[in-house]
Structures are given as C-alpha cells and as structure tokens.
Amino acid sequence: MEESERIQKQKELIESIGRDNEKDGFQPVTARIMGLLMVMDKEEYTFDEIVEEMQISKSTVSNALRNLELRGVLEYVTYPGDRKRYFRFVSADISNMIDEVEKKMQQKLDIMNRIIELKKNPNSRNAKFLKNITEGISFFIEHIDKLKEEYKNKH
Amino acid sequence: MEESERIQKQKELIESIGRDNEKDGFQPVTARIMGLLMVMDKEEYTFDEIVEEMQISKSTVSNALRNLELRGVLEYVTYPGDRKRYFRFVSADISNMIDEVEKKMQQKLDIMNRIIELKKNPNSRNAKFLKNITEGISFFIEHIDKLKEEYKNKH
DNA sequence: TTTTTAGTTCGCAACAAAAAGAACCAAAAT
DNA sequence: ATTTTGGTTCTTTTTGTTGCGAACTAAAAA
Numbered sequence: 001m002e003e004s005e006r007i008q009k010q011k012e013l014i015e016s017i018g019r020d021n022e023k024d025g026f027q028p029v030t031a032r033i034m035g036l037l038m039v040m041d042k043e044e045y046t047f048d049e050i051v052e053e054m055q056i057s058k059s060t061v062s063n064a065l066r067n068l069e070l071r072g073v074l075e076y077v078t079y080p081g082d083r084k085r086y087f088r089f090v091s092a093d094i095s096n097m098i099d100e101v102e103k104k105m106q107q108k109l110d111i112m113n114r115i116i117e118l119k120k121n122p123n124s125r126n127a128k129f130l131k132n133i134t135e136g137i138s139f140f141i142e143h144i145d146k147l148k149e150e151y152k153n154k155h
Numbered sequence: 156m157e158e159s160e161r162i163q164k165q166k167e168l169i170e171s172i173g174r175d176n177e178k179d180g181f182q183p184v185t186a187r188i189m190g191l192l193m194v195m196d197k198e199e200y201t202f203d204e205i206v207e208e209m210q211i212s213k214s215t216v217s218n219a220l221r222n223l224e225l226r227g228v229l230e231y232v233t234y235p236g237d238r239k240r241y242f243r244f245v246s247a248d249i250s251n252m253i254d255e256v257e258k259k260m261q262q263k264l265d266i267m268n269r270i271i272e273l274k275k276n277p278n279s280r281n282a283k284f285l286k287n288i289t290e291g292i293s294f295f296i297e298h299i300d301k302l303k304e305e306y307k308n309k310h
Numbered sequence: 311t312t313t314t315t316a317g318t319t320c321g322c323a324a325c326a327a328a329a330a331g332a333a334c335c336a337a338a339a340t
Numbered sequence: 341a342t343t344t345t346g347g348t349t350c351t352t353t354t355t356g357t358t359g360c361g362a363a364c365t366a367a368a369a370a
Contacts (some may be wrong), residue, residue, distance in 0.1 A: 010273050017266060025178065027328065041275045047347065052222050057330045062348060091284035094291030101256065110174060118165050120196045128248035136249030139306055151291065182358065200319065212360050217318055
C-alpha cells in the first residue's frame with residue numbers, strides 16, 4: 001500500500017471510529033479526537049496540533065480534552081524544556097475492560113432483581129423470564145472471574 | 156410491604172429504568188415505556204392504556220412503539236374478537252444476550268485490528284497495547300463460547 | 311352507508327446539546 | 341516590563357432532538 005493511501009485510510013478510520021464512539025455517548029468532536037490519538041502514526045498530539053488537525057475551535061478542544069481526561073480515556077505527558085502538554089491514549093488493559101463489562105452486567109442484574117422483588121405474582125411471564133436471565137448472567141459472571149484469573153496467570 | 160407502597164416503588168423503578176435506557180440510546184419516553192412493560196404487574200398494555208398511563212400523546216406513543224418493535228424490544232399479541240394490539244416485552248434469552256455482548260466485543264476487536272494494520276510502525280506504543288488487548292479479547296470470546304455450550308447443556 | 315375505533319403521518323414549537331468566538335488569564339520568554 | 345504561549349471560561353450561535361396536535365386513514369361496527 002502506498003503511503004498516501006495508507007494515510008487516507010487512517011483518516012477514514014478516524015471518522016468511522018468517531019461515529020462508533022458517538023454511540024457510546026461521546027460528543028461528535030470528542031469521539032473523533034479519540035480516533036485521532038488512537039489511529040495516527042503520531043501518537044501524541046498537543047492542544048494546537050489537535051485544533052489544526054481537526055479544524056475545530058480552541059474552546060471545543062479544551063472541553064473535549066477535559067472530558068476525555070476525566071473519563072480516564074486519555075492522559076498527557078510533558079517534556080523538559082517544553083511547556084506544551086502532549087495528549088495520548090491511556091493504554092487500557094484487558095482485565096479492566098472485562099471489569100467494565102462485568103460491572104454493566106451486574107447493574108442490569110440488579111435492576112432485574114428489583115423488578116422481580118416488586119412483582120405481585122412471582123410466576124408472571126416477565127417474572128419468570130427475568131429469573132431465567134438473572135440466573136444465566138450470574139453463571140457467566142462467576143465463570144468470567146475464573147477466566148480472568150486464568151488469563152492473569154498465563155501472562 | 157403495603158400494596159400502595161409497592162406500586163409506588165414500581166413507578167419509581169420505571170423512572171429509574173427510563174433514565175438507564177436513555178444511556179443506551181433510547182428516547183426519554185420510549186425508555187420509560189420499556190420500563191412500564193417490564194415492571195408493572197399488568198404485563199400487556201394496549202396503545203390507549205399506554206397513552207393513559209404515561210400521559211403522552213398518541214403520536215408519541217405510536218412512534219415509540221414502532222421503534223421498539225423494529226429494535227426487537229417488544230412485540231404485540233392480539234386476542235380473538237378484540238381488535239386492539241397488546242404490547243409486551245419480548246422474552247429475551249441469555250444465549251442471545253451473550254451473543255450481543257460478544258458481537259460488540261468482536262466489533263471493537265475488528266476496529267483495533269484495522270488500526271494495527273494501518274500503523275507505519277508495528278511496534279509503536281499504541282500498536283503494542285492494541286495487540287495486547289486484541290489477544291486478550293480473543294481469549295475471552297473463545298472461552299465464552301465454551302461457557303455458552305456448557306450452560307446450554309445444563310438446561 | 312355512516313360512524314367509530316385504533317391507530318399513523320406530518321409539520322411545528324420548545325427545548326437541549328454542540329461548537330464557535332471573544333475575552334480573559336497565568337506562566338514563561340523576550 | 342512587555343509580549344507571547346498555551347490554554348480556560350463565558351456567551352452566543354448553530355444544529356439537532358423531542359414530543360405535541362391536527363389532519364388523516366384503513367378496518368370494523370352500527
């Protein structure tokens with residue numbers, strides 16, 4: 001693949017990742033900044049470089065970066081003799097990612113249990129299938145914990 | 156717990172589920188209709204009953220129900236000699252739910268692989284940690300497939 | 311045939327979210 | 341001491357979303 005073609009594809013991928021991240025609740029511009037820092041060969045960008053690269057206002061970048069930092073998505077580093085911040089992705093690890101998924105499942109489980117508790121008839125259609133699902137989710141959560149241990153020991 | 160107190164708590168739970176579903180991309184009213192059909196003792200509602208219960212306009216209910224049906228969240232049944240549709244939750248099963256989670260993980264994995272493919276330097280910081288994560292996700296997806304089989308055989 | 315039921319569709323007003331712009335500020339460089 | 345850099349904060353503008361109401365429609369009932 002030619003260099004210019006590769007870079008073109010990277011830009012397209014940033015846009016695609018942007019749309020994807022929007023579905024996870026990030027604002028359009030914020031979602032694309034995430035893509036930028038993840039995809040490009042340059043993996044650390046300063047504030048001004050992001051403004052330049054994405055053609056967005058300073059205020060928008062300022063707010064986007066603050067949000068992404070608060071959410072733990074990115075961090076910045078500095079270099080001696082250089083007053084700029086260099087923003088980059090926080091290198092996630094799988095164990096944490098699995099924890100996140102587990103946490104979300106656990107939340108759904110809690111809600112389902114609250115629904116069941118408040119049902120007048122514990123054998124109603126919804127009560128029954130909710131019990132089935134909560135049982136299943138519990139099974140998976142339990143085993144995923146074991147898998148996490150297994151994976152940790154392997155590495 | 157007293158009957159009236161229980162019903163009060165059900166209403167509160169609907170509101171809470173509503174806020175929660177909004178985070179998954181559902182519109183406010185739509186998100187609360189999902190709660191209604193899941194939580195209340197009455198588990199099948201007609202169009203007019205939803206209008207009445209939630210105090211929202213017919214057009215809003217019409218659009219919300221169409222969306223929820225398209226997304227496969229709810230379905231309706233009819234009864235002989237009664238022209239109304241009775242809306243209810245589609246009783247999800249765990250295997251499908253796990254499939255959904257797996258599909259999402261697979262999509263993230265695909266994106267990560269596309270990023271790696273387009274990197275000039277395959278040993279860059281991002282390329283390295285992305286490879287680590289994709290390896291991990293693959294491990295989990297593989298094992299979750301096995302767990303799914305195990306669970307299926309148990310039931 | 312006319313009326314009622316059970317909805318759907320469309321345009322719009324109100325509101326909320328996103329991004330831009332301008333003014334501002336603290337620290338560093340000149 | 342003044343200017344420049346690297347941002348932040350506040351206000352405004354732009355854009356998008358949400359739900360309502362009025363008009364409409366197809367099927368069933370009267």
